[in-house]
Every structure is written in structure tokens, then in C-alpha cells.
Amino acid sequence: MQKLEVSFKNSDSKELKGVLELPTNTQPANFILFAHCFTCNKNFHAPSNISKSLASKGYGILRFDFTGLGDSEGEFEDTNFSSNVDDLLAAAEFLEREYKAPSMIIGHSLGGAAALFASKKLESVKCMVTINAPSNLSHVQKHFESSLEEIEKEGFANIKIGGRSFKIKKQFINDLKKNQDASALKDIKKSLLIMHSPQDEIVSIDHAEELYKAAWHPKSFVSLDGADHMLSTKADSEYVGTVISAWASKYIKEPKTPELETDHEVMANLGASGFTTQIIAGNHHLIADEPVKVGGSDLGPNPYELVSSGLAACTSMTIQMYARRKEWEISNVETHVSYSKKHAEDCENCENDMAKIDSFEREISIKGDLDKTQLERLMEIADKCPVHKTLSSKAQIITKLID
Structure with a gap:
């Protein structure tokens, strides 16, 4: 796979850093937007493995750090659920401007809820996928329930999540209350795949049931049996990518390309733009290209x-x-x-x-x-x-x- 480091501005002019995974042997016909979990970042194993799996199936997939996390600018304490949704919209605008508008959006944990909210405003998105996602935002408060009184009194509290300390402000709590119905599915008539582990100890599988009940058809559910909430086992995250690719093929159609034929031993075909060249050599299909520095895409x-x-x-x-x-x-x-x-x-x-x-x-x-x-x-x-x-x-x- 080809991995490109990218950056773009959000609505507050903060620079967000991302990684765009691309297939090595073809130009992707469809792009995917990935929303990572609460307090995670683009470099966690699950989003990385899922992205590579999908890129190997021919998709282009963008994962990025939300404001204040990973390599992105801003302070986490000034962000909230709504700002995460806005960051996703900014990422979608970047894809549309530089490549192609996303046709699918994937969200892990709280990122799943944010993905559903964002998809309401993204006409290009045909498919939605949630992975171990909560059905309501009140669930998030469990991470800092013991500190709610301190947050209310002092305006903030330092919370330990996954062994790391994060400052949670009162505005974050208020924003969660404003967006209680994280499913937001009653207004969305798009294909939905809900993936959840029965053994998830962070977000119980009951949330998947609530999401499924609220969703319109076509909707699907896949049990991630044996996986933990973070999909920390490589095999689990790669399986997720494989299943998503197979499921999405029903709803996202690849553009038909003309069959290449020749009476010679070799034939090379190049379109009107770029240098990515399709080659037939005997019974085999190859890709040739030029390096980026001379105007190519370096796909072969x-x-x-x-x-x-x-x-x-x-x-x-x-x-x-x-x-x-x-x-x-x-x-x-x-x-x-x-x-x-x-x-x-x-x-x-x-x-x-x-x-x-x-x-x-x-x-x-x-x-x-x-x-x-x-x-x-x-x-x-x-x-x-x-x-x-x-x-x-x-x-x-x-x-x-x-x-």
C-alpha cells in the first residue's frame, strides 16, 4: 500500500494531520473517512490495520487526528463531540477538494457516533459503519462520572483514560447533553453496518442492539466475537477491514473499465491524465507509473x-x-x-x-x-x-x- 501524510485546516483554522492509505496498483474509485475512538489517534493499531486492509481491496482511506490529539493542532480540553463532527466534515471537504468526496464513513467507539452525525451532512456518503460504538452519548460520561461534581464546581477536572491524563471541561459535558441521541439514525436513510463485540467491556453489545433498532434498512450486524473494545489483536482489526470491504461492494459500485485486449505480447494503456499506465503482459496485468517528482502518482x-x-x-x-x-x-x-x-x-x-x-x-x-x-x-x-x-x-x- 501507498501511505501519504496529509494535512488540512478545520473550521477553526487548526491544522489537522492525517494519513491517506492508497492501493499500490490502481487509482481508488472510492474513498473512505475513518473516525478514531475517544482520546485515540490515527496511529493506534486498529485504525491503521483496518485502513491497510481496505487499501489492499482498492479503497483510498483517510484517518486523521481530531483537534488536540496526536499530531493535530489545538488543545483537547477545548474540544467536544460537536467539534469532532466538524473535524470530520473538514476532512471530507479535504478529500473532495484534493481527491474525491468520501462514499463511506467508518467510526470506532465514540468516533462511530461522530461518524453517524457527520454523515447526515455528507451527501456523498452512501455507507456508514460503526465499530463498538455507543448508542447514546451519556455512556461517555462513565469515564469521568466520579469527577462530575468537580467539573461542575471547578469548571474542569483531570481525568485518567487509558493510562493518560486529559483535562475535561464543563463545556464538554454540556455538549454531550446537547447531543444525547448519538444514533441520529431516524433522519438517515443510508446503508449501515454495525460491528460489535459481545465481549466488549467498555461499550456493551446492548448499544449495538439499540443502534440496530433505530436504523432504517438496509442495515446489517456483524458480531466481532472474541475481540476487545480496542480491537487490539491484529487479526480482529484486519477481519473488520475484510468484512467492511465485502459488505460495501453491494452498495458502492466500482466504475466499469473497458477490458484491455491485444494481439501482441504486451500492451500499455494510458488515459488523458497522469502517467498511471495499465499493462497487459501475456496473461498478467501490471501497473507502470512515474515518481511524484516528475508528475506521476508512483503507483507502479x-x-x-x-x-x-x-x-x-x-x-x-x-x-x-x-x-x-x-x-x-x-x-x-x-x-x-x-x-x-x-x-x-x-x-x-x-x-x-x-x-x-x-x-x-x-x-x-x-x-x-x-x-x-x-x-x-x-x-x-x-x-x-x-x-x-x-x-x-x-x-x-x-x-x-x-x-
Whole structure:
């Protein structure tokens, strides 16, 4: 997966830091917005694992730190549930401005409640997912119930949550009371997936039942049996990502792309923008691209890296093929290749390209029970690689225009 660090401003001009997970081999057709749990941040294991799982299925997913948490600006003590919702709306605006408006929103714990509230104002969102989320905000007060009197009297209290200290102000409590019905589902007619663990000791599964009762169809429930509230086990969070992807495929449609066909061995197809190129090579589909610094998206190797890959693969195959014929035992062959010229420089000076010398630096590691004579012979065989011969000789390229 491709991981990009991003930042954007919220409604109070505070800079919020996020991570955008993207698939490595394609441009995502759909984007997802992820809301982390109360006092958590984007780097917790659950949001990270879920994001990577969804990115591997072709989605782009943005997770970020709410104001005053993680790497984002602001003070946590000045935030509340409403400000979390506003931060989600700012994140959605960022996605729409820079990429594409989110078609799904996911929220973990209190982030689930915030996601439901935010989805009411996000027309692009077709699917909503809650993970171990409360059905009402009064549940949140349990974290600092013993300090409510102090908060009322002093205006604030320092609360220990998950071993960390947070200052909770009276305005936070007042905001919770103002937004008691955290489900907000009576006004939302969007597809909903409720995921909850029966063993959740922080937010009981009764909350999932209340959310389900309040929601419109289509709605689904998946039991996260054996998981804890934080989804601290990697397998649990990866499972969540896999299930969400399968469930969402019914409600979020991938745009149909034309089937690529060719009578040749290889075909490369590039659209009107960018450099992300779809390739058919025999029975296989590949992606080629250019680095970001020269205007690409870096979703695949550049053309010269593909050429170097062909040389490296052919070299390893040729050595191993010869060794097997000789019945020499080789446990592993590694071929490392670097190309001396930068592709971007070639494009800038294409007219002078004939004056340049193409140079491939190749290093080979051969593991096995071999003596010096055998190793020397295998290094000679490396030069017999067919791709090596092609690159070393003058090739002929015949080009014609077709419809």
C-alpha cells in the first residue's frame, strides 16, 4: 500500500494531520473517512490495520487526528463531540477538494457516533459503519462520572483514560447533553453496518442492539466475537477491514473499465491524465507509473525499472536453469540491478539521447554448496541471459499507427 501524510485546516483554522492509505496498483474509485475512538489517534493499531486492509481491496482511506490529539493542532480540553463532527466534515471537504468526496464513513467507539452525525451532512456518503460504538452519548460520561461534581464546581477536572491524563471541561459535558441521541439514525436513510463485540467491556453489545433498532434498512450486524473494545489483536482489526470491504461492494459500485485486449505480447494503456499506465503482459496485468517528482502518482515501477526488472529476473532464471541442468544445488539466486540514467532526464533531452550511454549495474548473490570454479562459471552464464543479450545488442523497433 501507498501511505501519504496529509494535512488540512478545520473550521477553526487548526491544522489537522492525517494519513491517506492508497492501493499500490490502481487509482481508488472510492474513498473512505475513518473516525478514531475517544482520546485515540490515527496511529493506534486498529485504525491503521483496518485502513491497510481496505487499501489492499482498492479503497483510498483517510484517518486523521481530531483537534488536540496526536499530531493535530489545538488543545483537547477545548474540544467536544460537536467539534469532532466538524473535524470530520473538514476532512471530507479535504478529500473532495484534493481527491474525491468520501462514499463511506467508518467510526470506532465514540468516533462511530461522530461518524453517524457527520454523515447526515455528507451527501456523498452512501455507507456508514460503526465499530463498538455507543448508542447514546451519556455512556461517555462513565469515564469521568466520579469527577462530575468537580467539573461542575471547578469548571474542569483531570481525568485518567487509558493510562493518560486529559483535562475535561464543563463545556464538554454540556455538549454531550446537547447531543444525547448519538444514533441520529431516524433522519438517515443510508446503508449501515454495525460491528460489535459481545465481549466488549467498555461499550456493551446492548448499544449495538439499540443502534440496530433505530436504523432504517438496509442495515446489517456483524458480531466481532472474541475481540476487545480496542480491537487490539491484529487479526480482529484486519477481519473488520475484510468484512467492511465485502459488505460495501453491494452498495458502492466500482466504475466499469473497458477490458484491455491485444494481439501482441504486451500492451500499455494510458488515459488523458497522469502517467498511471495499465499493462497487459501475456496473461498478467501490471501497473507502470512515474515518481511524484516528475508528475506521476508512483503507483507502479517506471519504464526503466521494468526494463531492469526484466534483466534481473532473466539473470536469476538463467543461472538457476543452468545449475539445475548441471545438478548443482543452489538454494537461492538474487540479482540486483540499477540503471545509470534517470528517466526524467531522458525525457528532457530526448533529442540528445543517442549520445548517452545506457549502463546497467548488476550484482548477483548465489547461495548454495558451490566451489570457486562453479561460481565463476555461473557468473559467465549470467551474461548468456537472453534479456542481457538483447540489451547488449542493437535492437530494431518497428512502429506503425493503428486505429
